[in-house]
Amino acid sequence: MKVAVIGTTGYGGGELIRILHNHPIFRIHSIHSTREEMPITEEFPHLENIFEDSLKKVDSEKIAEDADLVFLATPSGVSGKLAQQFYGKDIQIVDLSGDLRIKSAEEYQKWYKHDCVNEETLADAVYGLSEWNRENIINARLLANPGCYPTAALLGLGPVVAAGLIEPTGIIIDGKSGVSGAGKSLSKTTAFAEMNDNFRIYKVNQHQHIPEIEQQLKLWDGHITPVTFSTHLIPITRGIMTTAYVQLKKELTTAEVIELYQETYLNHPFVRVRKENQYPSVKEVCGSNFCDIGLNVDQRTGRLTIVSVIDNLMKGAAGQAVQNANLMNGIDEKAGLNFIPIYP
Ligand SMILES: NC(=O)C1=CN([C@@H]2O[C@H](COP(=O)(O)OP(=O)(O)OC[C@H]3O[C@@H](n4cnc5c(N)ncnc54)[C@H](OP(=O)(O)O)[C@@H]3O)[C@@H](O)[C@H]2O)C=CC1
Ligand SMILES: CC(=O)N[C@@H](CCC(=O)OP(=O)(O)O)C(=O)O
Known part of the structure; x- marks a missing residue:
């Protein structure tokens, strides 16, 4: 399955690359941020000789045509707009921001201090607390990954x-x-x-x-x-x-x-x-x-x-996002996530 990551140069996006690079089913098809054409190694030298793709323009039409699933690892406000652009297209959406989690538009505006996505999009978003909302996550096309x-x-x-x-x-x-x-x-x-x-x-x-x-x-x-x-x-x-x-x-x-x-x-x-x-x-x-x-x-x-x-960055963001993407696609929820904690 082909996946795209938007917000790849951030901490959550970088963690998605670390997980997806070794995922048995998902393949990173394209990576995106505002800095198109830049090799990701310029931001993340730790990826040298491992994963060296260049960032591409955020073109929702093209991403939806080429990829099966998109991770939005972008700030609140940006994510909501992107989710809106992808919504209704033939692509699964997993958003790491807070933009799709709060079901009341009024509450969202009160706490996030800006406007929320439209009602239809919001109503379709499934809250991805993996252990507690599994039945809904399995059928989701638009997933709101929980906050850390x-x-x-x-x-x-x-x-x-x-x-x-x-x-x-x-x-x-x-x-x-x-x-x-x-x-x-x-x-x-x-x-x-x-x-x-x-x-x-x-x-x-x-x-x-x-x-x-x-x-x-x-x-x-x-x-x-x-x-x-x-x-x-x-x-x-x-x-x-x-x-x-x-x-x-x-x-x-x-x-x-x-x-x-x-x-x-x-x-x-x-x-x-x-x-x-x-x-x-x-x-x-x-x-x-x-x-x-x-x-x-x-x-x-x-x-x-x-x-x-x-x-x-893992269960609080990229890890749970991949766990949810696994569940959405009927894959073992542990796929790509079999990490022993780094200790000490
Ligand atoms: N950090 C954490 O522990 C957690 C974060 N989250 C949420 O996940 C999301 C990402 O967080 P985090 O990685 O920490 O944030 P960062 O600030 O580290 O990264 C943000 C990313 O978004 C990209 N970006 C910003 N604006 C745009 C835009 N208009 N179009 C495309 N890309 C854009 C930036 O790219 P560039 O600068 O190259 O343009 C960068 O790659 C946020 O919504 C955050 O609230 C959720 C749970 C935990
Ligand atoms: C340490 C620190 O500053 N943490 C951030 C977590 C932000 C975050 O993850 O934002 P959303 O879940 O709303 O997307 C904060 O407390 O605001």
Whole structure:
């Protein structure tokens, strides 16, 4: 199958190349960004002698004629416009941005601060939380790949929320991300002198992933009320940890909760649930498509602490995008994603 990647010179696009280069079914047919004709090795010298194609113009007619599937690894706003151009053509679309995830146009405008794609396109987009929306993903032509923080937070919360085991009010989620989560553009907040030896909170109560997290939680339990979600930048390159705090409705032991998670994710190879008293760290998933989860019930407060870790560029972006593209095409969901995490 021929695939095209738009936004190849970015961090998410670069990660797509790393995965797709060894994929057994997908072949990279063309790569694109605003810098047409430039060999990709000018931006990514690490690809020298491995993959040296040149970037091509973004021509949606031609891409749709030549390729079977297109990955949009482009910024919010750009992705929406491109999705609109490809929509209705004979090509599958997997968008890594936030432009197709929020079903309410009003909510999208409120959090993303610009106009949303048209209603018809939005209605057709399938939310690609791979482990939880498989039936719809299998039939999707237009796929909204989840955000990095929502992936970690939702995989962590899903089993207890869907089972109705927690109070629907007062959910708190604390997220920490490495700086590659912000993309490759230069900015003061991600500059070395700002981030090295530092740790900061950002977008307090204003993060664009809040409506995405709430939308999915409400599908699991319609009684869920607004969540508190805080994001922090930490001085690492890759990796996200989310820690969620939820109140259990009834007394449960940590062992019982772990059993529920193990059963829920039994047939989902990319989610690994830690044993009692073991908690994951970001290094344990770095470079891989795994989401590792650790759990603990505090018997004093009746609260459950849920720790999830992912690599933001893999399960949080390109890895889950390929997992979804596999599912959309009836391919083994692990195809091309059989990476052992890079440790230490
Ligand atoms: N980084 C992460 O961990 C995650 C990112 N995402 C989302 O994935 C998308 C890509 O993110 P990321 O790779 O980090 O971003 P980057 O800023 O690193 O890369 C953006 C890419 O988009 C290209 N681009 C920008 N404007 C256009 C345009 N008008 N036409 C064609 N190409 C364009 C750039 O190419 P050039 O400069 O060569 O023109 C570059 O290749 C974003 O929507 C982001 O929100 C989602 C989850 C996690
Ligand atoms: C560290 C960092 O800055 N991360 C970015 C993640 C952005 C992202 O992935 O955006 P979408 O999912 O909305 O496309 C942020 O917090 O905004």
